[in-house]
Amino acid sequence: MNLTLLNQQYLDFFTRTIDCMYKRLKKLIRWPERETLRKTMPMEFRKYFGHRCAVIIDCFELFIEKPSGLKARAETWSSYKHHHTVKFLIRITPQGSVSFISKAWGGRVSDKFVTENSDFLSKLLPGDLVLADRGFDVKDSVGSVAAEVKIPAFTKGRDQLSPLDVESTRKLAHSRIHVERVIGSVRQKYTILNSCLPINCLMNKDKFGKTVTDKIVTVSCGLEVGS
Numbered sequence: 001m002n003l004t005l006l007n008q009q010y011l012d013f014f015t016r017t018i019d020c021m022y023k024r025l026k027k028l029i030r031w032p033e034r035e036t037l038r039k040t041m042p043m044e045f046r047k048y049f050g051h052r053c054a055v056i057i058d059c060f061e062l063f064i065e066k067p068s069g070l071k072a073r074a075e076t077w078s079s080y081k082h083h084h085t086v087k088f089l090i091r092i093t094p095q096g097s098v099s100f101i102s103k104a105w106g107g108r109v110s111d112k113f114v115t116e117n118s119d120f121l122s123k124l125l126p127g128d129l130v131l132a133d134r135g136f137d138v139k140d141s142v143g144s145v146a147a148e149v150k151i152p153a154f155t156k157g158r159d160q161l162s163p164l165d166v167e168s169t170r171k172l173a174h175s176r177i178h179v180e181r182v183i184g185s186v187r188q189k190y191t192i193l194n195s196c197l198p199i200n201c202l203m204n205k206d207k208f209g210k211t212v213t214d215k216i217v218t219v220s221c222g223l224e225v226g227s
Contacts, residue, residue, distance in 0.1 A: 032093060058183065089111075116138060134151055151172070152173065
């Protein structure tokens with residue numbers, strides 16, 4: 001679906017439909033109890049990380065129309081995508097279920113910024129282990145809540161990784177592929193996420209500060225959880 005091709009009448013109908021779906025489906029995206037996580041921890045994660053892994057995080061971006069304002073253009077320009085985008089932080093459990101999705105942020109911001117300025121950190125418990133990619137340099141902020149983050153070893157300035165770093169990076173890459181699969185599955189099923197969203201889907205917020213774009217992503221992730 002390409003929302004930019006819809007006239008205002010159909011766009012209003014679509015927005016009302018998304019509102020109704022959002023109210024019903026947002027409750028499916030929830031943080032499970034740690035005891036439940038431990039009891040159902042996949043064997044792969046038990047082998048590599050014991051029972052501590054609570055979450056795997058990543059960010060993904062959606063294309064948006066070019067904003068008219070210069071400030072908005074600067075805030076949404078993604079040097080990675082070479083396009084105007086909005087960015088979301090997603091969290092999945094080791095079991096592969098979406099358990100957190102942030103609001104939309106301008107594509108210019110870093111993964112670290114989104115992580116530290118979403119409601120994500122407040123949900124971590126002491127002892128939790130977070131798996132992330134290199135862009136998530138959030139060791140200090142995660143540590144401030146007595147949790148731990150594991151990211152692949154950096155190769156910059158080093159001829160080669162030590163055998164220990166190679167093995168650790170291999171384990172992380174093998175485990176992190178789960179979040180990439182979930183993002184890929186959501187995009188494949190709900191092709192609206194692959195279109196260029198109209199800028200007015202970001203302009204208006206409800207009383208809770210949620211835009212139409214926020215709700216589209218939450219609905220898509222909720223449908224994925226419930227499928």
